[in-house]
Amino acid sequence: MEGVDHLADERKKAEFNVEAMKIVWAGSQHNLEVSNRISKLVADDPAFRKDDRTMLPRKELFKNTLRKAAYAWKRINELRLSEEEASKLRFYVDETAYTDLHWGMFIPAIKGQGTDEQQRKWLPLAYKMQIIGCYAQTELGHGSNVQGLETTATFDPHTDEFVIHSPTLTSSKWWPGGLGKVSTHAVTYARLIIDGKDHGVHGFIVQLRSLEDHRPLPGITVGDIGMKFGNGAYNTMDNGVLRFDHVRIPRNQMLMKVSQVTREGKYKQSDVPRQLVYGTMVYVRQRIVADASCYLSRAVCIATRYSAVRRQFGSQNGGPETQVIDYKTQQSRLFPLLASAYAFRFVGEWLEWLYTDVMQRLQANDFSTLPEAHACTAGLKSLTTSVTADGIEECRKLCGGHGYLCTSGLPELFAVYVPACTYEGDNIVLLLQVARFLMKTVSQIGTGKQPVGTIAYMGRIEHLMQCRCNVQRGFAELSADLVEAAVAHCQLIVVSKFIEKLQQDIPGEGVKQQLEALCGIYYLSLLHKHQGDFLATSYLTPKQSALANDQLRALYSKVRPNAIALVDAFNYSDHFLSSILGRYDGNVYPKLYEAAWKDPLNESVVPDGYHEYVRPLLKQQLHTARL
Numbered sequence: 001m002e003g004v005d006h007l008a009d010e011r012k013k014a015e016f017n018v019e020a021m022k023i024v025w026a027g028s029q030h031n032l033e034v035s036n037r038i039s040k041l042v043a044d045d046p047a048f049r050k051d052d053r054t055m056l057p058r059k060e061l062f063k064n065t066l067r068k069a070a071y072a073w074k075r076i077n078e079l080r081l082s083e084e085e086a087s088k089l090r091f092y093v094d095e096t097a098y099t100d101l102h103w104g105m106f107i108p109a110i111k112g113q114g115t116d117e118q119q120r121k122w123l124p125l126a127y128k129m130q131i132i133g134c135y136a137q138t139e140l141g142h143g144s145n146v147q148g149l150e151t152t153a154t155f156d157p158h159t160d161e162f163v164i165h166s167p168t169l170t171s172s173k174w175w176p177g178g179l180g181k182v183s184t185h186a187v188t189y190a191r192l193i194i195d196g197k198d199h200g201v202h203g204f205i206v207q208l209r210s211l212e213d214h215r216p217l218p219g220i221t222v223g224d225i226g227m228k229f230g231n232g233a234y235n236t237m238d239n240g241v242l243r244f245d246h247v248r249i250p251r252n253q254m255l256m257k258v259s260q261v262t263r264e265g266k267y268k269q270s271d272v273p274r275q276l277v278y279g280t281m282v283y284v285r286q287r288i289v290a291d292a293s294c295y296l297s298r299a300v301c302i303a304t305r306y307s308a309v310r311r312q313f314g315s316q317n318g319g320p321e322t323q324v325i326d327y328k329t330q331q332s333r334l335f336p337l338l339a340s341a342y343a344f345r346f347v348g349e350w351l352e353w354l355y356t357d358v359m360q361r362l363q364a365n366d367f368s369t370l371p372e373a374h375a376c377t378a379g380l381k382s383l384t385t386s387v388t389a390d391g392i393e394e395c396r397k398l399c400g401g402h403g404y405l406c407t408s409g410l411p412e413l414f415a416v417y418v419p420a421c422t423y424e425g426d427n428i429v430l431l432l433q434v435a436r437f438l439m440k441t442v443s444q445i446g447t448g449k450q451p452v453g454t455i456a457y458m459g460r461i462e463h464l465m466q467c468r469c470n471v472q473r474g475f476a477e478l479s480a481d482l483v484e485a486a487v488a489h490c491q492l493i494v495v496s497k498f499i500e501k502l503q504q505d506i507p508g509e510g511v512k513q514q515l516e517a518l519c520g521i522y523y524l525s526l527l528h529k530h531q532g533d534f535l536a537t538s539y540l541t542p543k544q545s546a547l548a549n550d551q552l553r554a555l556y557s558k559v560r561p562n563a564i565a566l567v568d569a570f571n572y573s574d575h576f577l578s579s580i581l582g583r584y585d586g587n588v589y590p591k592l593y594e595a596a597w598k599d600p601l602n603e604s605v606v607p608d609g610y611h612e613y614v615r616p617l618l619k620q621q622l623h624t625a626r627l
Ligand SMILES: CC/C=C\C/C=C\C/C=C\C/C=C\C/C=C\C/C=C\CCCCC(=O)SCCNC(=O)CCNC(=O)[C@H](O)C(C)(C)COP(=O)(O)OP(=O)(O)OC[C@H]1O[C@@H](n2cnc3c(N)ncnc32)[C@H](O)[C@@H]1OP(=O)(O)O
Pocket: 096, 100, 101, 103, 104, 105, 135, 137, 138, 143, 144, 145, 146, 147, 177, 275, 276, 278, 279, 281, 282, 284, 287, 288, 291, 370, 371, 374, 416, 417, 420, 422, 423, 424, 425, 426, 429, 433, 436, 437, 440
């Protein structure tokens, strides 16, 4: 019934202060306040309606996204929202769009790789959205292998220009978000050629479309690459294809913070690691980790609330059937994901600190923690996106048949999220980077260099110090195993950051106890999943492994009465969740039934096509039956 909280009894079971947990999840009282205000602003504005997305044809869907992005920009300016508030508004609008890449990659690339002069010229235009940018790195033939990119930028000393060109079909830029139909400019990655010498991949600002009539400029061929996975989902984004036919840009449009080309055509590499050209990707990877906790928590919120509403089997003497959340199988699938959502939130906070610290060190030309930052952002991006993508699918399955309805919110959430396992670095390719970092650490231990930071624990691997093994040999042969070691390394980071979080002062009655239980579920569920490795290496005895499993089950029972309150603490509005199964009031069945009749297919009792395609069959069947 309307107005009744069908989850009220569940909420009464909470053994902790939910409002205090909301602050922990938000990061601070201030963040919670801003989130509440902006979330309501979006939820209350019909212009941000999103329940029709999965039913719109692509052109209409895309135009609707353009409308929303323009309206959001209008509201940001009318309300004079800060950058923080504007970012929150785009988050709660919850629709991938060209603005993601304008704000999330184009601007960071200029900030990270542009000189002060270039920043002074381009950033004001970008901040006012007088130009709209994208990040054009991936090509049809290369994405993971950045050093394999084929687009060329050839310096012409006669005109003090670079000639940007797509020499082959496979050099066509392919995938950049916002490129297909909207961006006027791109930070384009191309091979710098000077006097026939290839200096490798560098970033260049290239205008793609006229600011007058939006038509592609001479030498530019650009368009959308076509429909992607799922209805709605990432089809609100114009991922594009782009080819250059000898397009000329001024020399000062090469991003020159890391390396420069003089008027005379002399190449100067600052004494900084060439990998700084990858800096934007590192920035986005750390953002994606924080974002993973948002996506996973949305799915867990839906599945937890529905698991408390859904009853199936177990009726005693005509009494109510059992809530499926009370089944140990349901808990063993759901609660590790709930724990992971909190774990990823905290490791995302730490990674943001690590990234900020590295950026400050770079200002002082201190590159000492750059390798660790690369390994942590790459590895944690890989781990958290893989677990989140698989977790959203598991949450769909935890909701049974109704989880497969678009009105559950889960199919679209899955479809929009899963590319995160690929973009910003294929997850396996990134784990191989972590494996390379671990093996390099091992080789350095042999030289007496003690590891610090997230690899300090490796200093205790005494036996490796004696083996003097040649870690270079067999990397390719052992890469699958090394990837597993990289995953374990990242899982250890997540566990250690969760434990460090618990060592902080955490206000609120019962809050710390709940987080301790979730931390226990996180690491014990990992230990259970990988117990074979621990047993095979004698790190655990069978008895210890059994005790750990017993403790895990005990923690499920401890969390069970608090489960609804723990997902309420995510503080998501019904508008943001966009899920009938995940409604705050748990009023699922009436709303599912109501929603079904709103489907366009039910606009007519007799479906279009009946008379052309069904009736003839029936009549034919009737005729046959009479024979
Ligand atoms: C659902 C969607 C909704 C919202 C979006 C979701 C989340 C976003 C969250 C918040 C939004 C905020 C911002 C983002 C905005 C929008 C994001 C939305 C969508 C994302 C769009 C995705 C955009 C892209 O995909 S851009 C293209 C990404 N491409 C890649 O990642 C390519 C991967 N490949 C590489 O990085 C490199 O090729 C490589 C690292 C694999 C290899 O490089 P290379 O060959 O040059 O090096 P190696 O020989 O392997 O190593 C040499 C040494 O260099 C070291 N190294 C390598 N990389 C780095 C680095 N980055 N930093 C530091 N050091 C590095 C390496 O370790 C070696 O060192 P050694 O000492 O010699 O061993």
